[in-house]
Amino acid sequence: MNKAILMGRLTRDPEVRYTQGDNQMAIARYTLAVDRRFNRNGDENTADFIPCVAFGKAGEFAERYFRKGIKIAVTGRIQTGSYTNKDGVKVYTTEVVVEEQEFAESKNSSANTEGGFGGGNSQSAAPMAASDGFMNIPDGIDEELPFN
Numbered sequence: 001m002n003k004a005i006l007m008g009r010l011t012r013d014p015e016v017r018y019t020q021g022d023n024q025m026a027i028a029r030y031t032l033a034v035d036r037r038f039n040r041n042g043d044e045n046t047a048d049f050i051p052c053v054a055f056g057k058a059g060e061f062a063e064r065y066f067r068k069g070i071k072i073a074v075t076g077r078i079q080t081g082s083y084t085n086k087d088g089v090k091v092y093t094t095e096v097v098v099e100e101q102e103f104a105e106s107k108n109s110s111a112n113t114e115g116g117f118g119g120g121n122s123q124s125a126a127p128m129a130a131s132d133g134f135m136n137i138p139d140g141i142d143e144e145l146p147f148n
Contacts, residue, residue, distance in 0.1 A: 008034035016063040026059030054098035
């Protein structure tokens with residue numbers, strides 16, 4: 001079984017491209033800074049920077065709502081590959097192909113984060129939890145809701 005579950009902060013806004021042709025598909029690439037649980041050398045917080053790629057609707061969602069510094073949870077599969085660069089050197093790649101992605105904190109929490117990876121004045125569109133247990137619709141959504 002190949003299953004990865006990650007929770008971390010985006011190191012920068014997602015980079016999104018679209019395939020060519022009649023049926024264009026979004027391909028969003030972003031990197032998650034995932035804190036390690038334990039520090040072997042007693043160092044300050046250490047993190048792994050894990051590249052992720054989301055296709056189709058998940059890529060469009062990332063383009064629309066994900067911003068640098070927000071905390072998200074991702075499930076997917078690890079994919080490895082290789083290519084030969086322009087200098088003739090073989091380069092090996094590892095990334096997580098996103099199957100599911102969601103916000104891991106409220107809009108207010110991500111805006112108030114200090115000292116996190118890319119935290120600070122994030123402009124994310126994360127839904128906030130209301131006191132009745134339901135989520136509020138984020139500001140700026142005029143068209144369709146971001147649900148399947």
